Amino acid sequence: MMGTISLPNSGSRNSFASSRTKTIVVEASRLPAPEPLLKTEWIKHGALVIPYGTMSAVELSLTDIMDKVVVDDWGQCRKGLPFGALRQHVDSDKLTERTLHAELGEIVAHLKSGRESDEETILFWHRGLSLSDIALGSALLRKARANSVGTTLRFQ
Numbered sequence: 001m002m003g004t005i006s007l008p009n010s011g012s013r014n015s016f017a018s019s020r021t022k023t024i025v026v027e028a029s030r031l032p033a034p035e036p037l038l039k040t041e042w043i044k045h046g047a048l049v050i051p052y053g054t055m056s057a058v059e060l061s062l063t064d065i066m067d068k069v070v071v072d073d074w075g076q077c078r079k080g081l082p083f084g085a086l087r088q089h090v091d092s093d094k095l096t097e098r099t100l101h102a103e104l105g106e107i108v109a110h111l112k113s114g115r116e117s118d119e120e121t122i123l124f125w126h127r128g129l130s131l132s133d134i135a136l137g138s139a140l141l142r143k144a145r146a147n148s149v150g151t152t153l154r155f156q
Contacts, residue, residue: 027049030053044121
C-alpha cells in the first residue's frame with residue numbers, strides 16, 4: 001500500500017510526519033510466513049514507513065535506505081524473539097540497539113530528534129506497548145458495559 005496523504009502541521013520538529021511528509025507507507029499484511037511483498041525500491045525519499053505485520057513482508061534491504069529507524073520499545077525487538085516485521089533484520093544484525101536511532105519515548109521526551117528535514121526517510125517499527133493494550137481493553141470494557149454483555153470474573 002502506498003499513497004500520499006496530507007497531515008496538519010504539528011509545528012514540531014520532533015515528530016515522524018509533518019504536513020511536508022511526502023509519503024506514508026503502512027505495511028499491514030497478515031502472512032503465515034515471511035514474504036517480501038513491500039519492495040525497497042518503491043520507497044520514496046522522505047517517506048515514513050511503518051511495517052506492522054507479525055511476519056515480515058519487507059525486503060532485508062529496507063533498513064539500508066533509512067535515515068532513521070525508530071521503535072516503540074527495543075526490549076520487544078531484541079534478538080531471540082519469534083515475531084515481528086523486522087525480525088530478520090534484528091537476527092542478521094542489520095538492526096541493532098547501536099544502529100537504532102531512538103525509541104519512541106526518547107523522541108516524545110525530546111531526548112532524541114524526530115524528523116529533522118523533509119528529506120529524511122524514517123522507519124517506525126511498532127511492536128506494541130502495553131499502553132496500547134490497556135487502551136484497547138478500556139475501550140472494549142466500555143463497549144461491553146454499554147451493550148450489557150460480558151461476564152464479571154472474581155479473583156481471590
